[in-house]
Amino acid sequence: MKxxxxxxxxxxxxxxxxxxxxxxxxxxxxxxxxxxxxxxxxLNTCAVTSDASGKSRRxxxxxxxxxxxxxxxxxxxxATLQANEVADAMGVDLVIPNAEKDRLPQTVMQRFELPxxxxxxxxxxxSPLFMRGRQRxxxxxxxxCRYRCTFCIVTVARGDERSRSETEIxxxxxxxxxQGVQEAVLTGVHxxxxxxxxxxxxxxxxxxxxQETDIPRLRFASVEPWDLPDDFFSLFANPxxxxxxxxxxxxxxxxxxxxxxxxxxxxEFAALVAEARRxxxxxxxxxxxxxxxxxxxxxEWQETLAYVESVGFGHMHIFTYSAREGTKxxxxxxxxxxxxxxxxxxxxxxVGERMKQDWLxxxxxxxxxxxWEYARETSGGQRIYTGYTPNYYKVTVSVADxxxxxxxxxxxxxxxxDTSESVLCGRMEDDET
Numbered sequence: 389m390k391x392x393x394x395x396x397x398x399x400x401x402x403x404x405x406x407x408x409x410x411x412x413x414x415x416x417x418x419x420x421x422x423x424x425x426x427x428x429x430x431l432n433t434c435a436v437t438s439d440a441s442g443k444s445r446r447x448x449x450x451x452x453x454x455x456x457x458x459x460x461x462x463x464x465x466x467a468t469l470q471a472n473e474v475a476d477a478m479g480v481d482l483v484i485p486n487a488e489k490d491r492l493p494q495t496v497m498q499r500f501e502l503p504x505x506x507x508x509x510x511x512x513x514x515s516p517l518f519m520r521g522r523q524r525x526x527x528x529x530x531x532x533c534r535y536r537c538t539f540c541i542v543t544v545a546r547g548d549e550r551s552r553s554e555t556e557i558x559x560x561x562x563x564x565x566x567q568g569v570q571e572a573v574l575t576g577v578h579x580x581x582x583x584x585x586x587x588x589x590x591x592x593x594x595x596x597x598x599q600e601t602d603i604p605r606l607r608f609a610s611v612e613p614w615d616l617p618d619d620f621f622s623l624f625a626n627p628x629x630x631x632x633x634x635x636x637x638x639x640x641x642x643x644x645x646x647x648x649x650x651x652x653x654x655x656e657f658a659a660l661v662a663e664a665r666r667x668x669x670x671x672x673x674x675x676x677x678x679x680x681x682x683x684x685x686x687x688e689w690q691e692t693l694a695y696v697e698s699v700g701f702g703h704m705h706i707f708t709y710s711a712r713e714g715t716k717x718x719x720x721x722x723x724x725x726x727x728x729x730x731x732x733x734x735x736x737x738x739v740g741e742r743m744k745q746d747w748l749x750x751x752x753x754x755x756x757x758x759x760w761e762y763a764r765e766t767s768g769g770q771r772i773y774t775g776y777t778p779n780y781y782k783v784t785v786s787v788a789d790x791x792x793x794x795x796x797x798x799x800x801x802x803x804x805x806d807t808s809e810s811v812l813c814g815r816m817e818d819d820e821t
Contacts, residue, residue, distance in 0.1 A: 390428070391409075391427070392421070392422065392426035392458075393430050396433055397432075397433070397436060399609040400526070404489065426455060430463070431464070441469075448462055462474050523795045526609070528576060529557055532546045534548070537649050538649045539681065551588065558600050568795060580614075581615055591617055607632060610676075611633055613660050631672065633664065639681065640691055640693070640694070641688035641692050647717075658695075658698070658699055670754075672747070677705070679709060679732045696736070702744060748810065751781055754802050758798060763793070773793045782812065783814045784813055
């Protein structure tokens with residue numbers, strides 16, 4: 389049978405797609421990139437914001453319209469929080485909540501009685517990652533979260549913390565590396581809390597991965613800043629651990645952070661960032677900011693603007709607050725007017741873009757290893773490849789059309805910044821992988 393997998397939202401959803409694709413293929417089924425070609429459509433939904441829920445709903449309807457004959461399976465946070473609504477939607481054959489998604493392939497095969505080919509009949513060594521045009525793999529290391537930030541619906545949808553074993557994670561990375569994957573990204577709902585339920589820790593896991601795998605590049609998805617131990621950044625002495633972390637701040641005002649039930653104060657966050665930059669020159673810290681949280685005063689907003697500028701970030705994901713039913717924040721008084729939220733968001737985007745351009749300019753002149761991902765053809769016999777530096781800045785390079793760089797790591801001199809696209813422009817230094 390032919391299975392098409394689609395995800396919206398976080399890197400964890402992407403990591404789950406990869407796990408499912410491996411399991412479907414090991415049972416003899418084929419992963420296909422095209423919706424009309426599929427016998428089964430699997431959608432992993434998102435509900436982190438109201439907009440994400442809307443996108444999940446619209447994509448669910450679109451998949452049905454594009455292939456009404458296929459079986460439609462819906463999972464993820466939106467499907468968990470709105471299970472009855474999703475189950476009643478036209479074309480949906482099966483809803484699998486987050487608590488049961490680890491067994492999604494088995495459930496789908498049993499429910500639809502999909503015929504299974506012998507394992508020996510499947511093509512050996514082909515990774516579904518490359519069928520989706522990807523050179524890095526998202527590795528799910530845990531699910532769920534023990535904390536309850538007042539704005540977060542994901543902890544409601546994902547449930548309690550559950551960590552995968554170190555050995556299982558290491559085995560997955562080794563298999564993917566054997567299939568050609570060059571970079572693994574550790575992801576989860578509460579990545580920093582990894583191991584709390586199995587007597588391990590994120591620090592211990594990373595140590596073992598660096599010791600027991602040879603994958604060239606390892607990095608993190610979002611990690612809550614309060615989870616990192618004092619010696620955490622000593623791990624980055626190993627050059628295979630990429631010098632970039634996404635540490636969600638959410639607000640630069642301690643009074644707002646208290647209302648959010650965040651466990652990190654601004655002074656602690658600034659000290660953590662300073663420690664990272666002391667330990668690793670050029671360390672890139674990116675973050676999340678929520679604009680217009682209930683009760684956010686003009687004074688608190690100005691505190692956030694000043695704080696963000698004082699810390700400096702390579703990139704900011706800026707979210708305009710939207711109430712999510714089922715969260716404590718939805719019941720807080722003094723909502724911020726939409727017009728005010730819009731104005732504050734626009735102001736922060738201006739600040740964020742200026743900081744990003746400053747960080748990009750600071751990279752110019754360096755020679756760094758770049759992992760190349762894809763290319764586009766140009767006139768005149770040239771190809772323009774796009775890739776990423778270790779500290780996660782996007783780079784482009786122009787080469788002759790007979791030069792193949794996809795999924796290679798090469799030394800590249802960063803020559804300039806394309807300010808219109810916010811990317812670095814590079815020049816090949818050598819052809820070594």
